[in-house]
Amino acid sequence: MGKKPLTRRQEKAIETKNRIYNAAIDIMDKKGFEKLTIVDISKKANVSVGALYHYFKSKNDILAEIFRKADEYFSTEVISSLNKASVPDQIVEYFDHYAKFNVASGVEMTQQLFNPKIKFFIKKSRPMLTLLQDLIRKGQEKKEIRMDTDPEELARFLFVMARGIVFEWSLHEGRYDLEATMHKYIGILVSTLRS
Amino acid sequence: MGKKPLTRRQEKAIETKNRIYNAAIDIMDKKGFEKLTIVDISKKANVSVGALYHYFKSKNDILAEIFRKADEYFSTEVISSLNKASVPDQIVEYFDHYAKFNVASGVEMTQQLFNPKIKFFIKKSRPMLTLLQDLIRKGQEKKEIRMDTDPEELARFLFVMARGIVFEWSLHEGRYDLEATMHKYIGILVSTLRS
Amino acid sequence: MGKKPLTRRQEKAIETKNRIYNAAIDIMDKKGFEKLTIVDISKKANVSVGALYHYFKSKNDILAEIFRKADEYFSTEVISSLNKASVPDQIVEYFDHYAKFNVASGVEMTQQLFNPKIKFFIKKSRPMLTLLQDLIRKGQEKKEIRMDTDPEELARFLFVMARGIVFEWSLHEGRYDLEATMHKYIGILVSTLRS
Amino acid sequence: MGKKPLTRRQEKAIETKNRIYNAAIDIMDKKGFEKLTIVDISKKANVSVGALYHYFKSKNDILAEIFRKADEYFSTEVISSLNKASVPDQIVEYFDHYAKFNVASGVEMTQQLFNPKIKFFIKKSRPMLTLLQDLIRKGQEKKEIRMDTDPEELARFLFVMARGIVFEWSLHEGRYDLEATMHKYIGILVSTLRS
DNA sequence: AATGAATGAGACTTCATTCAT
């Protein structure tokens, strides 16, 4: 789209920023949010502390980037892979993805989403929520979903439940199969919604 | 039962311990778990740091006490106040109490329960869970609840959902009516369970 | 000797003081000098902190008592049990007792004797040293010990060596047989001294 | 061998580390091991506490460095200066160095070596001990030392004695001539060993 | 663009000692 090609220097800068980012992800996943320190990140990324502050203006800035990317990844991923015929089935499928995404993110990472400190970053659920609302609206139009509640509320209801399920799982340190549990519980919930 | 009355000194000691405890609650509620420090607690309680350690083995010990008391309060409160005739209605009532309890605890306090660092203390939900299981079992015996799932799993399911609801509420800083939302959502879920 | 019999109160006081003393010994032996705290001592002795300070005016006061008693015990013990015929053999025997005494005191207790902080208490070796000097003097009179060095210096020499041996042993946490090693090493040294 | 010259920054960093190290030595020497605190060290070195932890992992790490350097110094020093013809004389010479080394280190510093807390660091004597063993072995080969005991045991024996001598000296606050005493006492001991 | 030395406030915890009861 007419973007100028990057100079070698710019490329290297981006690569450095990514290296920092990945190091942060890695540490957070392995040692948890509380243990995530600037010095550790820079060591792992093979970058000086100063350089790190060159790319991110604060520790929070790194975290924000992490959540932003995670969200982006999830949205694009799911949108392109709902295959089932009926909308209720697609909803279940949607949450299958949601579970899979959390498993892939790792328990530690997931736990962070339940950290009140992180609240700030949870604008994140917005696009995911919208997506689900659209799905429900379509289901109501096709008369596959009951119509006594509006899509916004139903979507929120489902999401709230899903988050409860994930929280429970993270509490148990991911020792059981989140995807199976999610599938089952959401299945029950969705059955309530059929018209 | 023949207990000796406390000396004035003993009374004062208990009062001091309570003062420390209340100071901790207060700070946690106002500034959140992460900001809860030993020095702040002792200042607020008007005691020396040493006194604090005289009464509590460690910072964690204070937290454990907080959660223990909260749990105790909730359990006794609820047990004595389920009035509805049918078990499904009692279950809804049970979660009405759960919502009310969280509202009473305050948003901040509630948020703390979703802090992964607190995981350790969430043995706490155990008695509450047991209580719910007993309720469901009774409902199955009375044929008011469907029998294709065992009480343990049903209880867990409901609890997971309730926690999701509370988390959502805490995320929104308690700006809407938790009790109403809880009542409605749990109502939907319980309707799934009737036989 | 005309001493008045103790009143029951005085007896109890002495017994309490001993209980404190024994508790201190016990803790020092099990957990080491650094871990010896006033609160622990009072707990173990079943006495209040205040009472402890009634009997001893400071923590150091307790320590001084410990070393004083140890010294007293050793002196009287050894004096009455040197049985060998020749003086060189008696010297070896003397250090057998010294070794046995240290073993009985426990490694931890023994290590304390090498703590610079304790220096103050090491007036303790005085009577033990005198005893040894007397022994050597007797040996020189009986022409069993060479006479080119005076008793004071010889005694000091032997004592220095013995202390080295004990230190080595305490360094190794008492994992080998101090009595055997002492016997052997002192034997070698004493052989140097025979005339 | 082609090492790059240090930048001014690197030089300054090394100087800072040395300043911390020297401050620690100094305090230890003047006030003793027990009084050696992190805050005092940083004040004396004119650096922040943080800087201290930038260069040393922990307080123990500083101590370890002190003992390591002392050991290193002693080993290299002695190795290159044993001039006597006969091995027994070289052994005496060896301990002359040992005495001189302790005198140079200062009484306080030396006392620390007898602190049980330091035990951990007394792997330190290892190379010194090995050196002595080699010496004795050579003496046995040359038939200058008696062969009824193995070098390891003889070396240990001598060392134990030497340590006793040093301890005695440190107890007396270095008020007499350690080098003379060591020379004399070790002389006596070595005479026992000649074949 | 990059380094990493340096800061320093602030966290938790320990413990000998005092003193009102």
Added chain:
DNA sequence: AATGAATGAAGTCTCATTCAT
């Protein structure tokens, strides 16, 4: 004579951030 609640200074260590080079 006895209690034990209360003190508070002192200790070690952590870590986000800054800035001279």
